Amino acid sequence: MNEMEDRWLSITEICKYLGVSNDTVYKWIDKHGMPAHRMGRLWKFKKSQVDAWVESGGAAESAESVKNRGGQYES
Numbered sequence: 001m002n003e004m005e006d007r008w009l010s011i012t013e014i015c016k017y018l019g020v021s022n023d024t025v026y027k028w029i030d031k032h033g034m035p036a037h038r039m040g041r042l043w044k045f046k047k048s049q050v051d052a053w054v055e056s057g058g059a060a061e062s063a064e065s066v067k068n069r070g071g072q073y074e075s
Contacts, residue, residue, distance in 0.1 A: 008037075008044040017047065018054070032058055 009017065015025055025043075028034035035049040053059070 006046075006048075008039075009047055009050075011043050011045075014045045014047075014050060018050070018059075028059060034058060 011022055011025060015022055018025070025034065025036075029036045029043070033053075035053050036043050036045055038044075
């Protein structure tokens with residue numbers, strides 16, 4: 001595996017990779033168990049761990065929670 005592909009990603013890099021905001025990533029860490037590692041004041045991420053978490057449905061929001069907020073559920 002390419003050494004650069006296996007490096008730790010910053011919050012900015014993981015947000016760009018996933019196409020979401022910092023606030024969303026922090027919420028996922030806190031409420032949805034997103035794999036993240038705290039190094040001092042910084043959060044770091046392994047792309048392979050985040051990919052596996054996303055593929056397992058970790059980032060999925062239930063239809064009921066979206067409905068309760070008044071949003072629309074997209075299938």
